[in-house]
Amino acid sequence: MAWLVLSDGKAFEGEKFGPWIGGDHVIKGEVVFNTSMCGYQEMITDLSYAGQILTFTHPQIGNYGWHNEESEADKVLLKGIIVRELSAGEGSLHADGSLEDFCMKQNIPGLKGVDTRALTRYIRNNGTMPGIMVEELEQAAAFWQKSTPQDFDPEKHWVYQATSDEEYVIPGNGPELAVLDLGAKKNILRCLQKRGYRLHVFPAGTPSQKIMELRPQGLVLSNGPGDPARLPEIAENMGKLIAELPIMGICMGHQIMAMAAGASTYKLPFGHRGGNHPVQNKETGKVTMTSQNHGYAVSEESLRGTGFNIMYANLNDGTVEGLKHEKYPVLTVQYHPEAAPGPEENDEIFDRFAEILNAKWGEM
Numbered sequence: 001m002a003w004l005v006l007s008d009g010k011a012f013e014g015e016k017f018g019p020w021i022g023g024d025h026v027i028k029g030e031v032v033f034n035t036s037m038c039g040y041q042e043m044i045t046d047l048s049y050a051g052q053i054l055t056f057t058h059p060q061i062g063n064y065g066w067h068n069e070e071s072e073a074d075k076v077l078l079k080g081i082i083v084r085e086l087s088a089g090e091g092s093l094h095a096d097g098s099l100e101d102f103c104m105k106q107n108i109p110g111l112k113g114v115d116t117r118a119l120t121r122y123i124r125n126n127g128t129m130p131g132i133m134v135e136e137l138e139q140a141a142a143f144w145q146k147s148t149p150q151d152f153d154p155e156k157h158w159v160y161q162a163t164s165d166e167e168y169v170i171p172g173n174g175p176e177l178a179v180l181d182l183g184a185k186k187n188i189l190r191c192l193q194k195r196g197y198r199l200h201v202f203p204a205g206t207p208s209q210k211i212m213e214l215r216p217q218g219l220v221l222s223n224g225p226g227d228p229a230r231l232p233e234i235a236e237n238m239g240k241l242i243a244e245l246p247i248m249g250i251c252m253g254h255q256i257m258a259m260a261a262g263a264s265t266y267k268l269p270f271g272h273r274g275g276n277h278p279v280q281n282k283e284t285g286k287v288t289m290t291s292q293n294h295g296y297a298v299s300e301e302s303l304r305g306t307g308f309n310i311m312y313a314n315l316n317d318g319t320v321e322g323l324k325h326e327k328y329p330v331l332t333v334q335y336h337p338e339a340a341p342g343p344e345e346n347d348e349i350f351d352r353f354a355e356i357l358n359a360k361w362g363e364m
């Protein structure tokens, strides 16, 4: 028996799986839920979940095993996972292993047999909050008595833990793009690579001047974990590039570009995490289903006077889903156009960016 205990004291019972250190060790993270029907591997390896405990609302997880080449990153910064039923993935012929094998290898503790429906409803009604996974309820009481916000939001921002240590190049025959790695999902890189670009990936803290020295034809800002408002230095740095290069921002990249132009972000009550979030393109009226994973959003009012117009809006709650600059070739999306395992109907944004690059530099 083991427990998830939220910071307000609400406890959910389960059974442990994967690696648990035992003793007094407490597994801590912000508890969030994702409503996708599949894609557990992509979620677990998405560095945007750094510092979080992820609850899957789909009732059976692990049923197609683990496929190494499908991971979104080589390291995992997620703190734990919570499932209703853990499947051993017996049905998958080509898997490299089971989900539980991977949890053991990558040090991801899990809780199974949890009433994930009740947990999700609780978070929806009470908001995202910190939580801990423990073997004894007494451990939780002792922990909450002395815990501080830094237990969940460390001084060194998650982005600096998620980003690559060194710059690196992904070869391609086409023009060179700079990528600011805030915790990039591999599929963003694959979507750009597929279109022929050569990619020069920079760590999150790279000064704008260093990026310009490369003379790239464009810049892409990736997804990333944590609170964007705690990264004013990156926003200021990127602000210097708005007038210099065609830019595309995805998720955290979108939030950073909005901040770079003077807008602000705020925390959503329980975030958007799932594969069926409807988004409308304000220019064409077209609605698509999108994959999302974010806990913060750009404040609509704060966009006034920044030069950014809202290009996409969320049809569930009206939040800002994408921006287009009125003067410069800068476009951003809050959702994930690169989503794997889908929906795939949004990857046209990469083609739009390619058109912008072609218009500026000529056909590649």
Ligand SMILES: NC(=O)CC[C@H](N)C(=O)O
Pocket (backbone or CB within 6 Å): 048, 222, 223, 224, 225, 226, 227, 228, 250, 251, 252, 253, 293, 294, 295, 296, 297
């Ligand atoms: N996937 C992302 O890039 C997430 C961005 C940011 N960490 C948020 O939660 O809003």
